[in-house]
Amino acid sequence: MIQLFLRDVGLSVRSGGGFGLALIFFLIVVTLIPFALGPDQSALAVIAPGVLWLGALLACLLSLDRIFGLDFEDGTLDLLATSPLPLEAVYVAKASAHWLTTGLPLSLAAPVLGVLLNLDYETGKILCLSLLLGTPALSLIGAFGASLTLGVKRGGLLLSLLVLPLYVPSLIFGSQAVRLVGQGLEFDVALILLSAISLGAAAILPFASGAALRINLR
Amino acid sequence: MNSKPIAPTLWDRFWRLANPKTFMGWSSRVLPWIAAAAAASLCSGLIWGYFFTPDDMRQGSTVKIIYLHVPAALMAINGYLLMFVGALVWLIRRQHVSVLAAKAAAPVGMVMTLIALATGAIWGQPMWGTYWVWDPRLTSFLILFLFYVGYIALWSAIEDEDTAADLTSVLAIVGAVFAMLSRYAVLFWNQGLHQGTTVTMADGAKQENISDVFFQPLLLSMAGFSLLFLTLLLIGTRTEVRSRRLKVLQERERIE
Amino acid sequence: MLQVSNLSVARGGMTLLCGVDFSLSAGQVLVLRGANGLGKTTLLRCISGLQDSVEGQITAPETVAYSGHADGLKGQMTVLENLVFWASIYHGPSPNVALDAYNLHRLADRPAANLSAGQKRRLGLARLQVSGCALWVMDEPTVSLDVHNVALFRAALNQHVQSGGAAVITTHIDLEHASARVLDLTRFKARGVASSSAFEEALE
Numbered sequence: 001m002i003q004l005f006l007r008d009v010g011l012s013v014r015s016g017g018g019f020g021l022a023l024i025f026f027l028i029v030v031t032l033i034p035f036a037l038g039p040d041q042s043a044l045a046v047i048a049p050g051v052l053w054l055g056a057l058l059a060c061l062l063s064l065d066r067i068f069g070l071d072f073e074d075g076t077l078d079l080l081a082t083s084p085l086p087l088e089a090v091y092v093a094k095a096s097a098h099w100l101t102t103g104l105p106l107s108l109a110a111p112v113l114g115v116l117l118n119l120d121y122e123t124g125k126i127l128c129l130s131l132l133l134g135t136p137a138l139s140l141i142g143a144f145g146a147s148l149t150l151g152v153k154r155g156g157l158l159l160s161l162l163v164l165p166l167y168v169p170s171l172i173f174g175s176q177a178v179r180l181v182g183q184g185l186e187f188d189v190a191l192i193l194l195s196a197i198s199l200g201a202a203a204i205l206p207f208a209s210g211a212a213l214r215i216n217l218r
Numbered sequence: 219m220n221s222k223p224i225a226p227t228l229w230d231r232f233w234r235l236a237n238p239k240t241f242m243g244w245s246s247r248v249l250p251w252i253a254a255a256a257a258a259s260l261c262s263g264l265i266w267g268y269f270f271t272p273d274d275m276r277q278g279s280t281v282k283i284i285y286l287h288v289p290a291a292l293m294a295i296n297g298y299l300l301m302f303v304g305a306l307v308w309l310i311r312r313q314h315v316s317v318l319a320a321k322a323a324a325p326v327g328m329v330m331t332l333i334a335l336a337t338g339a340i341w342g343q344p345m346w347g348t349y350w351v352w353d354p355r356l357t358s359f360l361i362l363f364l365f366y367v368g369y370i371a372l373w374s375a376i377e378d379e380d381t382a383a384d385l386t387s388v389l390a391i392v393g394a395v396f397a398m399l400s401r402y403a404v405l406f407w408n409q410g411l412h413q414g415t416t417v418t419m420a421d422g423a424k425q426e427n428i429s430d431v432f433f434q435p436l437l438l439s440m441a442g443f444s445l446l447f448l449t450l451l452l453i454g455t456r457t458e459v460r461s462r463r464l465k466v467l468q469e470r471e472r473i474e
Numbered sequence: 475m476l477q478v479s480n481l482s483v484a485r486g487g488m489t490l491l492c493g494v495d496f497s498l499s500a501g502q503v504l505v506l507r508g509a510n511g512l513g514k515t516t517l518l519r520c521i522s523g524l525q526d527s528v529e530g531q532i533t534a535p536e537t538v539a540y541s542g543h544a545d546g547l548k549g550q551m552t553v554l555e556n557l558v559f560w561a562s563i564y565h566g567p568s569p570n571v572a573l574d575a576y577n578l579h580r581l582a583d584r585p586a587a588n589l590s591a592g593q594k595r596r597l598g599l600a601r602l603q604v605s606g607c608a609l610w611v612m613d614e615p616t617v618s619l620d621v622h623n624v625a626l627f628r629a630a631l632n633q634h635v636q637s638g639g640a641a642v643i644t645t646h647i648d649l650e651h652a653s654a655r656v657l658d659l660t661r662f663k664a665r666g667v668a669s670s671s672a673f674e675e676a677l678e
Contacts, residue, residue: 003562007548014550075544079601082522082540083563144392148385152375161371162389165364166396169403176407193406197399208392215384218525238673314673378486459673466673469487 001089004080008097012063022059022102023109029055030113041118048117049127049178055113056106056131057138057167063102064142064163065149065156067094068213072150081217088210092202095143103135126181133191134174137198140205141166147209150216170197236313238459245452252452256445263439271432283341285436289443291334294362297327297447301369302394305387314462315455317383320390321373322454326447328366335359354404361400365393379462475500475609475640476521481530482664485516489528489664496657498640500608503631506644508659514644515542515613517659521642522611537564539607541615545598549587553578553597556586557604566606575630576600576623591618599627603634610634610641 033051034044071077080090110131111124119127145163149155177190226234234240267285304320307313338356339349350356372389376382475498482492490513498504506514519525521532522540547556557569573579576596581589586597595618602610610631616624628649631641643649 003559007551007559011548011550071546073544074546074548075542076546076548078524078542078544079540079546079560080563081524082538083560083605084537084565085563148372148389149375151381155375158371158375162368165361165368165400166393168361169396169399172400172403172407190406193403204395205392208388212385212388215381215388218381380487462673465487 001085001093004085004090004093005097008094009100012066012097012101022062023105025062026055026059026106026109027113029058030116033117045118045120046182048114048119049123049182050175051117052110052114052119052127053131053134053171053175053178056110056135057171059106060102060135060138060142061160061163063098064146065159067098067143067146068150069146072216077213078217081213086210087213088206091143091147091206091209091213095139098143099136099139103139104132107131107135123178123182126187127178130174130177130191130194133195133198134170137170137194137201138167140198140201141170144201144205144209144212147212147216150213170194173197233311233313236307236315238315238462241315242456242459245456249449249452249456252445253449256442256449258442259438260442260446263435263437263442267432267435267439271435280341280344281432283337284432285439287334287337287341288436289440290330290337291359292440293443293447294327294331294334294359296444297323297330298362298365298394298397300451301327301390305390308383309387309391314383315459317387318458318462319451319455320387321383322458323451324366324370324373326450326454328363328370330443330447331359331363331366335363352408354401354408357404357408358401361404362397365397369393379465475502475535476642477531477533478521479531481517481520481532482528483513483516483520483525484528485513490516491659491662492528492664494530494659494662498609498642500638500640501635502640503635503649503654504640504642505649505654505656506642506659507646507656508644512659512663514659518542518611518613518642518644535607535609537605537607538609538611539564539602539605541598541602541610541612543613543617545594546601547586547594547597549585552583552585553589554582556597557600560601561604561606564605564607566604569600569604572600572603575603575633576626592620592623595619596623596626599630603630608639610639610643612641612643612645614644614646616645616647 030051033047037043037047068077071080077090081087107128111119111128114124114127142163145159145166148162149159152158173190173194177187177194180187180190235244264285268282271282300323301320304316304323308317308320335356338359342351343349369386369390372386373382376385477497479495481494482489483494484490494517496504506517508514516525518540519542520527521534522538523534524540548559551559554569554573557572561567561569573582576599578593578596578600581593581597586594589597595615599615602612616627619627624647631649634641
């Protein structure tokens with residue numbers, strides 16, 4: 001399982017498909033926001049937490065279909081399914097690799113990009129923390145969606161359609177935490193609930209995803 | 219399933235109802251009755267509600283949209299619940315009819331969600347001064363609508379019927395968990411404008427929120443909507459069973 | 475090692491083969507023959523556990539080494555890295571023997587994307603050796619191999635069988651293998667039976 005994780009991380013760093021692309025997409029989204037909403041500094045600071053969360057979430061979406069799609073096409077997934085490794089472990093390894101190559105860099109980049117949107121340092125710290133706690137859920141849910149749409153040709157759009165509603169709770173708690181800290185209010189509850197979703201997803205989704213993969217490989 | 223030498227228990231008989239052939243038999247017999255009951259209770263409930271109840275002192279006649287709004291909302295939620303149960307039964311017992319019922323429930327539930335949203339908006343305009351507010355309850359229904367759309371889209375995207383049944387069932391179950399989660403997340407996000415639940419079955423709350431004059435026709439139209447839902451569900455499931463039979467016949471023709 | 479009794483397999487709602495019976499013990503090779511579309515691939519996928527059979531029983535080791543039409547190689551990784559990866563997934567032996575067997579030492583550091591079709595196939599077959607599994611289930615393993623490479627494959631297969639392994643193979647070429655039995659699947663062909671029996675009543 002660790003070997004699979006390392007292989008996936010290695011592959012996505014080498015091929016440059018998901019790794020850099022998600023970050024650049026995030027940067028572009030953040031660049032476009034002031035063009036859409038005007039350059040007013042104080043207005044930007046107000047919407048920054050939500051925009052950064054949404055941007056990270058959309059950037060996460062980009063590379064989802066690659067999680068299983070590439071291995072499905074070249075037959076690797078068939079071979080993994082017949083190997084001693086259970087498909088649940090394959091899912092966990094791949095979702096973790098996706099998080100390490102997209103969720104983690106996005107979380108670290110968010111406060112830096114926050115500078116562009118007039119986000120102050122303290123809020124930026126909490127933004128980074130909330131993304132670190134919340135993006136694992138995004139990768140886990142996304143990988144689950146990818147396992148559902150595996151057999152669908154050009155299923156990218158369908159994948160987004162299925163996954164985005166599932167992202168709602170994470171988005172709500174994550175951006176709420178950052179907004180609360182901006183208003184000087186208590187934010188721990190939001191962060192705790194955000195982590196709870198990530199942990200819950202890690203507990204339940206491997207089984208759902210393993211089942212979906214088995215069904216798709218039949 | 220192997221036939222057992224012992225007499226069939228009630229449990230076995232219950233599951234036999236879900237055999238496609240038995241299902242087509244009993245559903246064709248009960249369908250006219252349920253449809254008639256649905257029409258009768260819907261007409262009487264709505265006519266009673268719209269023409270024979272007094273205007274509310276604060277809300278005027280706009281309150282009467284409640285006779286569409288509340289039952290539709292109820293069916294929207296129950297529709298998803300039914301999909302969840304149908305999916306679960308399919309995954310555990312491999313009863314084709316149950317997953318086809320779940321498939322048939324989705325469009326009906328989706329339309330019910332739309333009716334609840336639309337009537338809510340129409341009612342909200344005079345009451346809150348705007349068609350749409352990001353109130354927890356409205357937002358939850360919008361999210362519920364998205365879940366319905368996703369479920370239906372996945373069904374139509376997968377060609378092999380049994381694979382589609384399996385995958386949509388997995389989605390329906392995971393979706394149900396996340397729909398509940400979204401419901402509470404949305405509450406946390408915005409304590410909204412929407413009034414508390416109008417209809418509570420606890421007797422104390424009933425007296426406080428709504429008087430009997432409005433309540434009796436509401437109950438009738440809720441029953442009407444439930445029966446309408448059941449009618450549409452049975453028709454939809456029968457159509458799905460027929461379309462599966464058709465596929466078997468076509469397949470047979472292809473090889474002979 | 476492998477026992478298949480009264481097995482029916484289906485693809486896309488159609489039963490392809492029914493009543494398939496055979497057994498295979500250690501040190502044996504079974505070659506499956508039959509026309510295209512008969513269900514050879516489906517049968518192999520059932521044996522390796524990728525797919526459920528419609529009816530009947532399969533008794534097989536817990537893990538088998540399956541090799542399908544696609545080799546499951548990663549183009550960005552080198553030949554050696556590909557093998558090391560699979561060896562670690564299966565907890566199998568070191569890749570050196572496999573590199574020897576298929577004459578891949580010279581290519582060990584080449585990215586798999588730069589290999590020719592025959593070289594890729596050799597690498598795909600070498601993967602079976604690093605799996606350390608006793609039973610190999612192979613679907614058309616000799617496709618895109620030339621005479622010389624088929625000889626390499628035959629030698630590797632011999633070696634595997636002599637050390638107590640077994641293999642089920644679909645192939646069109648003659649393997650010239652002493653312990654190879656040939657099973658023609660044509661006699662198990664199902665005559666047009668839809669497998670989704672739940673809606674069979676439509677036919678009455």
